[in-house]
Amino acid sequence: MAAQRQYAELARQLTALGAVKRGLARIMPAECPTGSAVVLGLLQRHGEMRMSRLAELLAVDMSVTSRHVAHAVERGWLERSPDPADKRSRILRLTPEGHGLLDELAARTTAMFARKLDDWSDDEVGQLSAMLERLRGSFSDCRDRQYDTPPAGSAAAGEASYTRTEDLPART
Amino acid sequence: MAAQRQYAELARQLTALGAVKRGLARIMPAECPTGSAVVLGLLQRHGEMRMSRLAELLAVDMSVTSRHVAHAVERGWLERSPDPADKRSRILRLTPEGHGLLDELAARTTAMFARKLDDWSDDEVGQLSAMLERLRGSFSDCRDRQYDTPPAGSAAAGEASYTRTEDLPART
DNA sequence: TATTGTTATACTCTATAACTATA
DNA sequence: TATAGTTATAGAGTATAACAATA
Numbered sequence: 601m602a603a604q605r606q607y608a609e610l611a612r613q614l615t616a617l618g619a620v621k622r623g624l625a626r627i628m629p630a631e632c633p634t635g636s637a638v639v640l641g642l643l644q645r646h647g648e649m650r651m652s653r654l655a656e657l658l659a660v661d662m663s664v665t666s667r668h669v670a671h672a673v674e675r676g677w678l679e680r681s682p683d684p685a686d687k688r689s690r691i692l693r694l695t696p697e698g699h700g701l702l703d704e705l706a707a708r709t710t711a712m713f714a715r716k717l718d719d720w721s722d723d724e725v726g727q728l729s730a731m732l733e734r735l736r737g738s739f740s741d742c743r744d745r746q747y748d749t750p751p752a753g754s755a756a757a758g759e760a761s762y763t764r765t766e767d768l769p770a771r772t
Numbered sequence: 773m774a775a776q777r778q779y780a781e782l783a784r785q786l787t788a789l790g791a792v793k794r795g796l797a798r799i800m801p802a803e804c805p806t807g808s809a810v811v812l813g814l815l816q817r818h819g820e821m822r823m824s825r826l827a828e829l830l831a832v833d834m835s836v837t838s839r840h841v842a843h844a845v846e847r848g849w850l851e852r853s854p855d856p857a858d859k860r861s862r863i864l865r866l867t868p869e870g871h872g873l874l875d876e877l878a879a880r881t882t883a884m885f886a887r888k889l890d891d892w893s894d895d896e897v898g899q900l901s902a903m904l905e906r907l908r909g910s911f912s913d914c915r916d917r918q919y920d921t922p923p924a925g926s927a928a929a930g931e932a933s934y935t936r937t938e939d940l941p942a943r944t
Numbered sequence: 945t946a947t948t949g950t951t952a953t954a955c956t957c958t959a960t961a962a963c964t965a966t967a
Numbered sequence: 968t969a970t971a972g973t974t975a976t977a978g979a980g981t982a983t984a985a986c987a988a989t990a
């Protein structure tokens with residue numbers, strides 16, 4: 601539990617991160633907006649998966665995911681094959697072109713960070729990543745219930761995943 | 773200087789921050805998008821100023837700043853008075869309504885963070901803010917010069933402020 | 945001629961809602 | 968009836984370019 605001033609400061613820092621994100625956006629290769637890059641990155645990290653799983657990892661609505669994926673498919677970076685187990689679903693998989701683009705992306709981001717963060721130690725970069733990871737976790741946890749008494753043995757902050765905005769618990 | 777893997781991880785964490793920012797966006801009062809909130813916050817923190825200075829603090833193009841300000845002026849949260857020293861400029865100043873909205877905003881963000889980050893210590897929140905501040909600094913520094921030899925006594929990373937995209941040093 | 949600020953246009957990311965196909 | 972995914976539409980944030988007024 602921190603003081604109000606600290607929360608205000610954190611909010612300011614977070615909303616001011618736009619410049620950093622635009623810095624990342626500027627180094628994207630042609631035809632590849634950040635959205636595509638993130639999709640490819642998740643497929644690289646987690647392997648092939650279905651749309652719904654990807655939407656979950658992206659933490660955006662599935663309609664958004666669908667568009668990002670369509671963009672990448674049109675450019676040959678990934679393919680959608682039918683899921684034999686469920687004909688409604690499609691399996692997403694990186695193509696060789698997708699892997700190639702990922703290599704290019706890694707090279708560019710590394711070059712940029714190496715330049716911008718040349719006075720950051722290995723450890724400091726790691727600490728920032730870790731804190732951001734934790735921050736994301738704290739926000740996606742279901743700490744939204746402003747109901748006073750969480751059911752007895754409460755696992756209130758347990759697993760909960762939504763791939764669609766409608767599935768979210770009521771906002772107020 | 774960190775390893776490539778760490779840079780990739782940092783890039784991932786940064787691009788995945790959307791969910792957190794949307795969390796903040798959701799608690800905004802009616803008619804008040806995050807853009808307005810940030811503008812008001814900067815005026816509260818730094819006092820009255822001109823458009824160009826605000827654009828600099830926001831780190832966005834002045835055309836964007838102009839729209840955010842117009843939105844806030846239309847709703848009575850701030851006023852634009854002519855600058856006696858330069859008839860091209862306008863001085864921005866918070867109105868009482870603007871101050872009132874800022875109070876409301878502070879209350880809402882505090883409530884949200886207190887709920888979401890209830891297991892973060894005061895110190896941890898402070899550390900994250902500090903690292904984000906430093907990150908922003910590292911990115912706005914003019915470390916973009918990929919020209920090999922910075923002029924002798926180089927103050928290459930010195931003061932540099934742009935309020936307009938056109939004013940930026942060539943991108944490649 | 946350069947600078948301050950505004951406006952018009954376009955692009956990216958996102959959500960909501962309506963729809964199709966399958967379970 | 969519910970779920971997986973797509974598409975159409977709209978809103979927020981941003982940049983670029985053209986413009987007006989002033990320096």
